[in-house]
Amino acid sequence: MPLLTLNDQNLPYPDTLHPIIVHFVIGMVFxxxxxxxxxxLSRNHRLFEVSWWNMVVASVAVFFAVIFGEFEAALAQPYPAAQPILDYHTINGWSLSAILVALTAWRGVIRVKDPLKVPVVYLGAATLLMCLVCLQIYLGSLVDWVYGLHTAPVVKAIKEGILP
Structure with a gap:
């Protein structure tokens, strides 16, 4: 008898949790x-406080997103055509986690030094983070909408040997 009973999406719970947590993180980073x-631009320093706390919570939540992403990827049984995109999505996800935490730490140092200002260099780094987040959104969309990992028809096709 298997340790985990998996549903028609090859999951031990009703639906994927990774996208739910990821969308929370994406919203907070945006x-x-x-x-x-x-x-x-407006010199409204109160918005810097909102930004700071969003980055802190996103930095914690992103690791839950990665953990569930790894768990669900392991259960997905990706077929050969999907594997390179899933690998790239995984590597980018781990990289984004590290970059997000590093930017949050840097943002914390900036906040301690002068809570009323954010340097342009930091905004440039944050813009790079946003570009990587957009790439990750694209890769995640491919994994879900193009390759259909954890969708019932793809799981069924893999189990029946239709997909290698």
């Missing part, structure tokens, strides 16, 4: 970026 840019 809001933090928007608040930093808007706060910089």
């Amino acid at each position: 809001l933090a970026y928007f608040c930093d840019i808007t706060g910089y």
Whole structure:
């Protein structure tokens, strides 16, 4: 008898959790970026505080997203055509986690030194983070919408040997 009973999506629970957590993180990172840019342009330092706390919570939540992503990827049984995109999505996800935490730490140092200002260099690094997040969104969309990992028809096709 297997240790985990898997449903028709090859999961031990009703639906994928990784996308739910990831969308939470994406929303927080986008809001933090928007608040930093808007706060910089409008000189409204209160937005820097909103940005800071969004980055802190996103930095914690991103590791739950990665953990569930790894767990669900292991259960997905990706077929050969899907494997390179899933690998790239995984590597980018781990990299984004590290970059997000590093930027949050840097943002914390900036906040301690002068909570009323954010340097342009930081905003440039945050812009790079946003570009990587957009790439990750694209890769995640491919994994789900193009390759259909954890969708019932693809799981069924893999189990029946239709997909190698």
